[in-house]
Amino acid sequence: MHYYSTSNREVKIGLKEAVIKGLAPDRGLFMPSTIPVLTRKTLEGFRNMELPGIAVTLSQALFGEDIPESELKKITEEAINFDTPLVEVEEGLYALELFHGPTLAFKDVGARFLARLLGYFTKELDEDIHVLVATSGDTGSAVANGFLGVEGIRVHVLYPSGGVTPLQEKQFTTLGNNITALEVEGSFDDCQRLVKEAFMDEELTGHMTLTSANSINLARFLPQSFYYFRAWAQLEPGTKAFFSVPSGNYGNMTAGLVAREMGLPVHTFLSVNNLNDVVASYLLTGKYNPRPSTPTIANAMDVGDPSNFDRILDLFNQNYEWITQHLVGYSYTDNEIREVIGQVFKKTGYLCDPHGATGYRAAQSYRKEHPELTGIFLETAHPAKFRESVEEVIGEAVEVPERLAAFADKEKQVVRIQPDYKEFRQYLRTCH
């Protein structure tokens, strides 16, 4: 299988190079040249499987041409070692709980897979690989924990100072070992820009091997397609369903669209935003106007220029009409998000995190117009990761799972930098 760039479909690059490079040299994003289509029988076979088993079959379909079967099975089983259960919140409306991994957010799926795949591809190299990752919260913890202790790999996590919750911060600033956290005096978009600039810096990349663990890396977003199949497999046969996807950089949505091309039966995708509604506006008007992000209580969705948007355009051949047939846009203010967390909790006892809450609310609206459909919203993180805002709404304490609480007592260690590329470059040079 080869991979092309969204900026140039003539580019042909192998899996190893695409995963190590992260971003194509022309700034495009890598896409698989063919998307395998599953047989009806394979799909039906998923009905009795949990996520780990489904993942082994699907990783074989996506990456099997490039990695020996036993190696790929090992990588997949080590990475995807937890399930993603579907929980009925009210009649016809389900939460797909993606937070049962080690850092309690869906990003564990892609980050753990990428870490192991990269470890496999770089085994024979005699120099360290440097993973650069910009985070608005959950990516940093998933990537840092996914790569912790992987030999030959050093991870540099950039995050906006004050832009992540205290518990999120603890999850990637306390690890030490091969993980360094950089506290940037700026926004998430600044962090993302610094990372992109480093990749474009030929003088720097001539000296050190840099790679990305953001969802621009195909080995991160493609495995996220696995849990869409797991969701479908838990429904009654014949159910017509739509997915409601709380979105920021649109990696999760892109994975869902790839799953659809692989043969996943799905009616529609709801593209859900917070105040950072560039895609919702695009879906309404056909105009894409990126702009600086605004901080909200659903901070992992605070993205003003989603990096995977080009992949979505590419999947639909840049055809706006076609995109709007499959994607329906929604966006919510912080007050609406708070309101819905409180309402769902009161009505059903189910506690949403601020991101999942946007997904729930959009799913509920869409079901009002399409009562014959079943709604699945992606519950992208455990509510305890956002306990400050959640507790304020429901007026009671949120139970913090043990594996999250364990981070709280450790000491934060960071390198502070200004959102200035020269300073970031200086830091990187000292790591070499």
Ligand SMILES: *Cc1c(COP(=O)(O)O)cnc(C)c1O
């Ligand atoms: C990253 C994240 C999102 C946004 O996902 P994208 O793939 O970037 O669109 C939503 N919710 C949570 C909790 C996240 O961590």
